[in-house]
Amino acid sequence: MAPKRKAAAATGRPSKRVASGVSTPVSNKDSDGEYGESEELDVDVDQSDIEAKHKYDNAVKKFQPSTYAKDTAYPSGDPASRLFKAKHDFFDEPLKPDHRLRPLWIDRENGRVVLETFSPSFKRAQNFLINIAEPVSRTTNMHEYTITPHSLFAAVSVGLTKDDIIKDLELFSKTKVPENIKQFVHQVTESFGKVRLVLKHNKYFVESNDAKVLQMLLRDEVISQCRVQESDELVTEKAAKKGGLVIPGTKDAAGVREAQANQQPKREDEEDDSEDEFGGREAEKDMEEFLREEEDDDDLDQVHSFEIDGEKIQQVQEHCNVKLNLPLTEEYDFRADEVNANLDIDLRPSVQIRYYQEHALSKMFGNGRARSGIIVLPCGAGKTLVGITAACTVKKSAIILCTSAMSVVQWREEFKKWSNINPEDIAVFTSNEKQKLNHRAGIVICTYSMVSSKEGKRAYDTKQVMDFITGREWGLMVLDEVHVVPAEMFRRVTERVKTHSKLGLTATLLREDDKIKDLNFLIGPKLYEANWLQLSEEGHIARVQCAEVWCPMTTEFYSEYLQAKTTNKRSLLSTMNPRKFQACQFLIDFHERRGDKVIVFSDNVYALEKYATGLRKPYIYGDTGQREREMVLQNFQQNDAVSTIMLSKIGDTSLDLPEATCLIQISSHYGSRRQEAQRLGRILRAKRRNDEGFNAFFYSLVSKDTNEMYYSSKRQAFLVDQGYAFKVITHLNGIDRMPNLAFATQQERMTLLTDVLLASETAAETENIKDDLFGDNYARKKNKGKGGRGGVKRQAGTLSSLAGGEDMAYLEYAKGRNKELAKPRNAFFRKEDRNKERRAKANREMLE
DNA sequence: CATCACGAAA
DNA sequence: ACTCCTTCGTGATG
Numbered sequence: 042m043a044p045k046r047k048a049a050a051a052t053g054r055p056s057k058r059v060a061s062g063v064s065t066p067v068s069n070k071d072s073d074g075e076y077g078e079s080e081e082l083d084v085d086v087d088q089s090d091i092e093a094k095h096k097y098d099n100a101v102k103k104f105q106p107s108t109y110a111k112d113t114a115y116p117s118g119d120p121a122s123r124l125f126k127a128k129h130d131f132f133d134e135p136l137k138p139d140h141r142l143r144p145l146w147i148d149r150e151n152g153r154v155v156l157e158t159f160s161p162s163f164k165r166a167q168n169f170l171i172n173i174a175e176p177v178s179r180t181t182n183m184h185e186y187t188i189t190p191h192s193l194f195a196a197v198s199v200g201l202t203k204d205d206i207i208k209d210l211e212l213f214s215k216t217k218v219p220e221n222i223k224q225f226v227h228q229v230t231e232s233f234g235k236v237r238l239v240l241k242h243n244k245y246f247v248e249s250n251d252a253k254v255l256q257m258l259l260r261d262e263v264i265s266q267c268r269v270q271e272s273d274e275l276v277t278e279k280a281a282k283k284g285g286l287v288i289p290g291t292k293d294a295a296g297v298r299e300a301q302a303n304q305q306p307k308r309e310d311e312e313d314d315s316e317d318e319f320g321g322r323e324a325e326k327d328m329e330e331f332l333r334e335e336e337d338d339d340d341l342d343q344v345h346s347f348e349i350d351g352e353k354i355q356q357v358q359e360h361c362n363v364k365l366n367l368p369l370t371e372e373y374d375f376r377a378d379e380v381n382a383n384l385d386i387d388l389r390p391s392v393q394i395r396y397y398q399e400h401a402l403s404k405m406f407g408n409g410r411a412r413s414g415i416i417v418l419p420c421g422a423g424k425t426l427v428g429i430t431a432a433c434t435v436k437k438s439a440i441i442l443c444t445s446a447m448s449v450v451q452w453r454e455e456f457k458k459w460s461n462i463n464p465e466d467i468a469v470f471t472s473n474e475k476q477k478l479n480h481r482a483g484i485v486i487c488t489y490s491m492v493s494s495k496e497g498k499r500a501y502d503t504k505q506v507m508d509f510i511t512g513r514e515w516g517l518m519v520l521d522e523v524h525v526v527p528a529e530m531f532r533r534v535t536e537r538v539k540t541h542s543k544l545g546l547t548a549t550l551l552r553e554d555d556k557i558k559d560l561n562f563l564i565g566p567k568l569y570e571a572n573w574l575q576l577s578e579e580g581h582i583a584r585v586q587c588a589e590v591w592c593p594m595t596t597e598f599y600s601e602y603l604q605a606k607t608t609n610k611r612s613l614l615s616t617m618n619p620r621k622f623q624a625c626q627f628l629i630d631f632h633e634r635r636g637d638k639v640i641v642f643s644d645n646v647y648a649l650e651k652y653a654t655g656l657r658k659p660y661i662y663g664d665t666g667q668r669e670r671e672m673v674l675q676n677f678q679q680n681d682a683v684s685t686i687m688l689s690k691i692g693d694t695s696l697d698l699p700e701a702t703c704l705i706q707i708s709s710h711y712g713s714r715r716q717e718a719q720r721l722g723r724i725l726r727a728k729r730r731n732d733e734g735f736n737a738f739f740y741s742l743v744s745k746d747t748n749e750m751y752y753s754s755k756r757q758a759f760l761v762d763q764g765y766a767f768k769v770i771t772h773l774n775g776i777d778r779m780p781n782l783a784f785a786t787q788q789e790r791m792t793l794l795t796d797v798l799l800a801s802e803t804a805a806e807t808e809n810i811k812d813d814l815f816g817d818n819y820a821r822k823k824n825k826g827k828g829g830r831g832g833v834k835r836q837a838g839t840l841s842s843l844a845g846g847e848d849m850a851y852l853e854y855a856k857g858r859n860k861e862l863a864k865p866r867n868a869f870f871r872k873e874d875r876n877k878e879r880r881a882k883a884n885r886e887m888l889e
Numbered sequence: 890c891a892t893c894a895c896g897a898a899a
Numbered sequence: 900a901c902t903c904c905t906t907c908g909t910g911a912t913g
Contacts, residue, residue, distance in 0.1 A: 444906090445906070445907085446906090446907075471907090471908090472907065472908045472909075473908090488906095488907075488908095490898085490906085490907055490908070491907085491908080494897090494898095494907085494908075500908080500909065500910085503908085503909090525899095527898090527899070530898095608900090608901065608902080609901095609902075609903090612902095644903085644904075645903090645904095646903090646904075662904085662905090663904060663905045663906080664905095666892085667892090689904075689905085690903090690904055690905060691904090691905070691906090693905095
């Protein structure tokens with residue numbers, strides 16, 4: 042322990058008393074088992090340690106290349122320390138004389154690139170790197186990227202040439218760009234992005250600037266079979282230019298409107314005096330420059346194409362991708378499309394999109410056509426608006442696919458809010474609502490399952506609408522939350538719906554399996570990815586304090602934990618750990634006093650109910666009826682007396698609660714990084730994010746010395762890579778003095794323990810029953826009879842079947858609790874005002 | 890037409 | 900390395 046303490050001190054961080062009541066002894070989460078019980082349990086050390094990352098960051102500030110590589114002061118758990126342990130021959134390269142101005146280190150071994158964020162040319166380098174490399178990790182002072190074939194493909198498909206790439210690599214690199222990296226770029230870009238799939242006048246063309254490539258393709262057996270033979274020659278024409286296309290909601294668009302109003306040409310330099318309110322001016326300029334360069338290139342070029350059979354597109358795409366390693370870029374020349382009716386839609390004049398949204402859209406519409414691809418933005422950063430703006434740019438029929446019926450409705454509302462579309466031109470298509478379009482063009486919003494579920498057993502009107510969707514041509518397809526839907530589903534969707542362009546939207550291109558790669562050729566390359574940390578610094582998404590709270594197991598629980606055979610039982614025991622319960626109680630109380638709105642997440646329904654009823658908080662889970670859900674949510678949003686709600690997995694997606702400012706996790710699913718990110722996303726859009734000194738809070742409650750520790754660190758990996766620092770809290774100061782602390786006596790804890798054991802055994806038994814003839818239905822009906830209606834049904838087989846009487850009692854209670862909320866109270870806005878100042882102050886103190 | 894049970898899928 | 904929760908669409912019911 043001693044060396045680590047020293048390491049923390051060496052960073053020069055002053056040790057401060059944390060006045061908030063949350064104090065954090067020195068801790069290091071890598072050292073798992075080494076923890077001396079006595080050291081962190083009761084001792085209240087006035088020292089905070091914000092994870093290995095910060096030590097690393099501080100060290101980097103004063104770094105010298107020579108000492109950098111051999112610095113071993115940092116524990117192996119550092120997000121980036123692995124970079125410096127392996128052999129690093131790029132340090133042997135002579136540095137360029139002005140290397141201090143250049144922010145890039147390039148590793149010739151693996152195409153890995155490290156970017157210094159404190160460099161003067163950081164922003165430009167970052168814009169460049171986002172185009173050509175995959176972000177691996179972006180911490181405060183150091184960003185890490187990898188150059189992969191795929192990232193290069195994405196680069197080429199947004200219009201960069203290999204010379205651009207190598208030129209800029211050389212520009213930003215501290216050393217000479219290694220020869221093998223150059224060759225790698227050459228090789229890969231040689232084949233990538235050269236060939237495009239274009240839908241023009243209702244016909245599919247394979248198009249390229251390089252006639253030789255097309256001739257090569259035509260010699261291929263599979264491709265030539267898919268060709269529509271009219272003549273042996275390629276069609277050659279002048280390449281399209283960007284000229285004149287403006288994306289709605291941008292300054293350009295405003296300029297054009299103005300110009301039209303005044304009948305005067307827009308002055309080129311008029312923007313110079315208008316400061317960008319989002320601080321992204323520089324990034325924007327780079328982009329404009331980049332676009333201009335690209336136009337120049339296009340001027341010189343001609344395009345060649347040959348037509349292919351519309352029926353065989355998938356075949357051609359797959360063949361080009363897998364066999365020829367020559368992925369087709371999909372582009373839609375929507376302005377030249379006279380076959381499909383135009384849709385009267387535009388952004389409302391007052392709407393201005395943010396710079397990064399514009400940035401993302403420039404990638405999509407960079408050459409005046411709509412490129413298919415994926416845009417990655419954090420939750421709350423306005424993905425919906427990006428989708429809507431894309432629809433407003435294309436101005437053709439568009440189909441929006443969502444994961445749930447709820448977000449379908451949300452999308453419709455957003456369309457009405459941001460655009461001037463005639464509400465009649467929006468049709469919603471879900472199981473309970475089947476609208477039809479009256480005009481030739483319109484927007485259809487529906488769920489994935491509606492479009493992708495198997496044919497056959499369909500209701501009559503469902504089939505009607507499906508026929509409508511499959512029977513026509515769409516200009517744009519927006520795929521919301523692309524990461525949650527499996528590749529197979531996309532395949533079916535893209536097979537059925539004929540669309541000219543596809544836009545995938547997501548917050549995280551992350552899955553625990555490897556299916557995400559399929560998206561690249563089913564939808565397109567990643568066009569843009571925003572930097573979370575940058576967005577939160579700029580106030581577009583909330584600033585978040587993340588903390589992991591370590592709760593020791595009580596002796597009774599721990600000995601049962603050690604004896605437990607099934608993982609199920611183990612996880613239940615660690616979730617139901619009384620100390621964790623107390624920590625949860627304390628944190629809720631603490632944040633409610635500060636005026637925060639708190640959401641507590643639990644994956645385990647049994648634990649959810651126990652916590653919720655024990656702490657007297659309303660809660661929602663899968664079986665909760667629709668009306669009750671709305672009631673609870675509405676109260677959370679409007680009723681000042683309800684500051685905390687508890688949610689199961691239901692809250693992970695599709696619930697939009699901008700009121701929430703604090704989030705507590707008591708149990709979570711294994712190592713799902715996506716879930717963690719999504720939950721964090723719940724509070725990123727906090728309404729009050731722009732208040733002075735405002736912070737959102739994200740707590741993970743972890744039972745010490747259990748599996749939760751392992752999973753928790755796995756789950757955090759993503760957020761740490763995005764630049765979030767996790768504070769480790771081992772003792773909540775003041776918790777001992779808290780009145781009415783739950784499970785304070787041995788007696789209570791034992792009762793809880795027997796309850797938990799009973800529940801886990803019952804769950805196991807039900808599993809067995811399930812194998813029997815009675816099956817799941819048996820358990821369901823049994824619970825049904827007892828619980829009755831009101832949506833407070835019991836999960837099959839937990840507790841309820843054995844602990845009858847008690848169960849009934851708290852059922853009644855739970856019903857009553859939620860009923861109480863029915864009449865919302867008013868006059869709560871006043872209180873919020875009073876809280877504001879206090880919160881800002883408390884926030885400052887809370888923060889180191 | 891609002892609500893519930895069922896089966897499927899992930 | 901490990902299991903469940905949830906959600907959706909459909910059809911039945913008063």
